[in-house]
Amino acid sequence: MFQVENLSKRYGEIHAVDGISFQVRAGEVYGLLGPNGAGKTTTLSMLSGVLKPDNGRILFDDIDLHAEPVKVKQQLGVVPQETALYEDLSARENLKFWGGLYGLRGSELDQAINKTLDRVGLTARAKDAVKKYSGGMKRRLNLALGLIHEPRLVLLDEPTVGIDPQARVNILDVVRDVAKSGTTVLYTTHYLEEAESLCDRIAIMDHGRILAEGSLDELKKQAGEEETVTIEGNFEAELVRAKIEAVSSVRLLSAEQGRAVISTGGSGEGAVKLLESLFGADLPMHGISIRPPSLNSLFLNLTGRELRD
Amino acid sequence: MRTLILMVRKDLIRKARAPLGLLVVLAFPIMFSAIISMAFGGGSTPQVYLLVENLDDNLLGKALISAMSSEQMGEYFDVEIVGEEGLSRIEDGDASALLQIPENFTESIVEGKPCSLSLVRNPAQGILPEIAEQVSLVLTDILDGGSKVLREPMDALAPYVLGDSLDMNAALVSNISVAFFDAFEGVGKYLNPPVITLSSMSVGAEDAEEEEEDEGGAGVFQIFLFVFPGISVYALFLVGDLAMRDILTESEAGTLRRQIQGPVSPGRVLVAKAAFSASVAFISLIMLTLIGWIAADAPIDLLGYLVLSLALILAVVGSAAAIYGAAGKLQRGAVIASIVYLFLAFSGGSFFSIDGMPGIIRLIAPISPFYWGTQGYKALLGQGASLADILPSVGVLSAIGIVLLILGGMLLNRNLVRGGGA
Incomplete structure (x- = not known):
């Protein structure tokens, strides 16, 4: 479904991503696990079409992201590591804008907004300006904006970094719920326990390379x-x-x-x-x-x- | 198109939620122009409250009071005849000054003897006593000069002025008249100008007053209309700057990157931001236009106004795009924009008339879009110009706008693609 072939990105002499290849199958939760600086975010930036790779291809259902970016990106939902929200607008207005950007209109959009607000537990505060939200609530809305158009593949870039344990549990529950509904998830993290508890398959990254890949059991076997x-x-x-x-x-x-x-x-x-x-x-x-x-x-x-x- | 509208609408809502910056920028030309207009164009005239103690019970004392109480002088002087209590009232601060006309004032003038008027000022009333003193000095000079020039006929007239005799025959009247005529003719070239001035002030009192009031009000509006276009052009560039810097605000907030991660090309994001900037500038222009409309009492060529405004908006958006495209960072862009716009506004005559500028400034003024905008609006608002008259302004502003918009678009697009909007 989602295929990455020999992807590379260099910044000067530094190989941020060094020829990685992997496949994400439909409906699975695929984890990119690695320490800070491993190249996870750079990989995700290329997968979401923001950053142009130096080498390699990204295929979504055999469609090249570089050749048809809008068509591919229409199928993707991206949740960046840092919250990217319009703080002057309410949660509902944020969702309305991002839903509209993905082509949702009228009642379809309204239903999607209500469903997404309910999913992330923000229905009661939907009309409040985002600037009045707590950090955890902003993270939940940040996640919601990537889900509003019910994408076939969600790219999540360390969505739990820097938040309190309760909010973290909440977000992980939403991710599980999303995966359960059949959406494919690509999840980057440097938390072992998150990768172990969420992911069907995991790629371990360091210094821009994938060092090992497989299911949790397969990787444990590799560990001996x-x-x-x-x-x-x-x-x-x-x-x-x-x-x-x-x-x-x-x-x-x-x-x-x-x-x-x-x-x-x-x-x-x-x-x-x-x-x-x-x-x-x-x-x-x-x-x-x-x-x-x-x-x-x-x-x-x-x-x-x-x-x- | 729908996506474009969605993006512009979102930005307009955000701007409406935090309008303070925009309102301050829009208030600037209105306040600035109003202050300049009031300072130089009109307002109420300060009035001197003058007490006059007349100890001379004769012709010239009364004439002096009459002159100061005339309707022309009444605009500046409120004269009250007082007795001995005049001095104590000045000490109590009741009036601006006390003018004392001495005993035998008429007799001294007629007989050519030295005499002096005395003025007691109330310093608590600032400039008003000064006005009283200056006017009294002028009157004293006139009387002094007059008494010397008209010495001969005055001597002939003295017995009739000072005495009670009215026994004047035709020959005597004729002789005195001829003597006055000769005296005036001899100093005619010196006296005629003030005589002419006096005669021009003796226009019918009511008409003159109304005319002066109209001129005062019109003066305020004329100066407002003279100052307002230039400052408004400057304000519009600031509005465009505020709107365009939102692209970097969004970049820093991560929302720009997020849009590009969605099914939107960087080019479309830039077009949307330019359209938003143009929309904000257009709304601001409408608000400023309404103010200008109230001040202008002459019909304006609406087509010319509209075309010039569109050309100006193009230049505003293009300039902002070029500056923020070149700057790359929000803070850097804001600083560059402030400096560049201030320089272009000064050199383009937005604040001060370009005619009063040094030659070098007049030479470089045409490179400033502020110059063309200001000149165009001044011609439309103040000189009744038509679209044909302002075509040079429209042409230059459009050209500047298109070139800078293309350049700025390329720079911003490069930044977006390179940095992923972050």
């Missing part, structure tokens, strides 16, 4: 059976590095001042040896955690960095 052990304390990275390298069948994934992540190698024996080594080394630790295989451990395996970075 290895648990990761994270230790925190008052120690030098080099000290930990020396201790871990002495233990067979375990692998140091990352080490920094006061924090280290180690893979157990997928065997119980490795975990036991590791723990014995750590406690025997008399390292000044104040925390230790053992995690099962996850997207984070996969990202760590692939990049040597944690996704939180």
